[in-house]
Amino acid sequence: MLTLLKNAQVYAPESLGYNDLLLANDKIVEIAPSIRLDSNLDIVKVQDMAGALVAPGFVDALVHYTGGGGEGGFAHRTAELNYQDAIASGVTTMVGALGTDSITRTPVQVLGKARELSALGLTCYCYTGSYHLPVKTITGSVEQDIVLIPEMIGVGEIAISDHRASQASLQSFIELVAEARVAGLLAGKKGISFFHVGDGKRKLSMLRDIVKHSDIHISQLYATHCNRNQALFEDALDFLQEGGAIDFTTSTIPQFIEEGEVSCGLALKTILDRGLDWQRVSFSSDANASLPLFNQAGELCGMQAGQLTSLYQAALEAVQHYQIPLAMALSVISKNPAQILGLKNKGQLAKGFDADLVSLNPNTLQIEQVIAKGKTIWTAK
Secondary structure, eight states: OEEEEEEEEEESSSEEEEEEEEEETTEEEEEESOOOOOTTSTTEEEEEOTTOEEEEOEEEEEEOTTOOBOBTBGGGBOOOOOHHHHHTTTEEEEEEOOOSOOSSSOHHHHHHHHHHHHHTTOEEEEEESOSSSSOOOSSSSHHHHHHHOTTEEEEEEEEESSTTSOOOOHHHHHHHHHHHHHHHHHHTSOOEEEEEEOSOTTTTHHHHHHHHTSSOOGGGEEEEOTTSSHHHHHHHHHHHHTTOEEEEEOOOOHHHHHTTOOOHHHHHHHHHHTTOOGGGEEEEOOBTOEEEEEOTTSOEEEEEEOOTTHHHHHHHHHHHHHOOOHHHHHHTTTHHHHHHHTOTTSSSOSTTSBOOEEEEOTTTOOEEEEEETTEEEEEOO
8 A cells, every 4th residue: 555645844853844755555655745656556555734833753752551659658659551542652663661660560461452452453562670689581581582582672760869778789680671661673673772760869979989899881871760860861861962872751750840859851961062962862761650749758649640742842942942943852852762772663764664653733733634654543633
């Protein structure tokens, strides 16, 4: 099946101006100012985009497919991701993780949910493991999970600088990251190690120690929740300058902002103002995770759940409130995370890439259509 999208303003995510896009099944086969096909052929579907902005499908590096929470007991468990809620978000590629709870939720459940969502049209990957060391896996080892299970692209979400973390030794972290790296080499994957960073006093020091005391390159380490508070944010900018990759969480609640959380838009603006490498920066939603509030004694005071829709909302806020160029705002939710994670055919509109696209209203920048793997999965009513 061929799909020809005519008269689109293409953001790949860099602006390419007005172009047509030709899709063949699940791939992009051509982007050019004028593509002519015989529209009478049964295998050709033509759609006039009428000047709509067309961007890559969004890539979310942290989604809790099976829900999260439980820090306040079983009544605080958050729900798993719903497909109908997901498709309107513009996210066509996502990576699932466990969090605090690796007892009542397991890597097998995460993988099963990833396959369910993929069967319905999305592209879903997973991290093996969870917050805690020793990690829990499907096959018995991180190495075997990454090598033998196609969806497993790395290990995570591993907790550091958090009272919920395992407080494991540096050597344990080095061995884990090394195992993921070697497995990635064997499987043709990045073998990334994805770290949850809490608000503990050590901030990102564990990641620096891994690099300092091993032969592992800093590009194997990917840190999230780096906008949790001002002190962590500044430390994360130092880590970025040292060559690391950092991720900002878009799901938030007013109390977090009151306690010093840095908005994603402001975080990106600060990076640009300081001349840092914004191409190693991403946003992620932390969708369906618990957003717990703890007091100074570590007691739970309240909880809400992360939202997948917050990903694009944060990118839109960056454009509308912080004057971030649209191409950059799109890049941190598409091209950047795809490259950091090593997802070779995702996050860009280019020949040979997967046909994952989001159509945006040129005036309001609201999502109007979502195409995943060449098929329309959602349109605005």
